[in-house]
Amino acid sequence: MDNQLGSYETQLVIQQEVYDMLLYAYPLLDHFPKSQKFSLVQDIKRSMDLVLKYAITANKKYTKTTTLEKMDVELAALKVYIRLAFELHFFKGENHYMEMSRRLDKVGKMLGGWIKAEKEKSGNTAIEKTYVCEKCGTKITPKSYEYSMRNFGKSLCYACQKSHRD
Numbered sequence: 247m248d249n250q251l252g253s254y255e256t257q258l259v260i261q262q263e264v265y266d267m268l269l270y271a272y273p274l275l276d277h278f279p280k281s282q283k284f285s286l287v288q289d290i291k292r293s294m295d296l297v298l299k300y301a302i303t304a305n306k307k308y309t310k311t312t313t314l315e316k317m318d319v320e321l322a323a324l325k326v327y328i329r330l331a332f333e334l335h336f337f338k339g340e341n342h343y344m345e346m347s348r349r350l351d352k353v354g355k356m357l358g359g360w361i362k363a364e365k366e367k368s369g370n371t372a373i374e375k376t377y378v379c380e381k382c383g384t385k386i387t388p389k390s391y392e393y394s395m396r397n398f399g400k401s402l403c404y405a406c407q408k409s410h411r412d
Contacts, residue, residue, distance in 0.1 A: 264294070268298060274338075275291065311361070324350065381403075382405070382406055386402075
């Protein structure tokens with residue numbers, strides 16, 4: 247029993263964050279409409295499971311960059327699925343969506359730091375331009391930045407763009 251506890255304590259923090267996100271999300275997904283059980287719910291669960299699998303895999307591998315980049319892509323897809331579910335009003339209240347978004351952002355920030363550290367360790371330190379929401383400080387994609395600048399005249403994340411419209 248003590249051996250299992252020691253193993254648990256040595257897991258990566260990001261792996262635990264993803265696991266906690268799954269514990270939070272699975273009961274929420276049970277409340278989605280039955281019509282979505284085998285489509286959007288399955289896509290969300292598959293993405294969350296893959297993000298966890300990539301975190302475990304990266305923890306075990308010596309060269310991690312490729313696995314971390316796959317994890318980053320899957321996390322981006324998961325964010326889109328969660329936003330879609332929110333816009334289709336599948337979450338019972340905005341608080342559940344906001345909590346999922348907060349958890350996804352936290353994992354995303356941790357993953358971004360891990361990728362950066364791995365690239366520095368391997369000598370691949372190509373500097374990428376990062377964009378941040380002026381209102382809430384969330385990291386945004388170049389595409390979101392361009393759209394926001396074109397339509398709002400300032401750098402806004404998706405959630406802040408939506409609240410700015412209302």
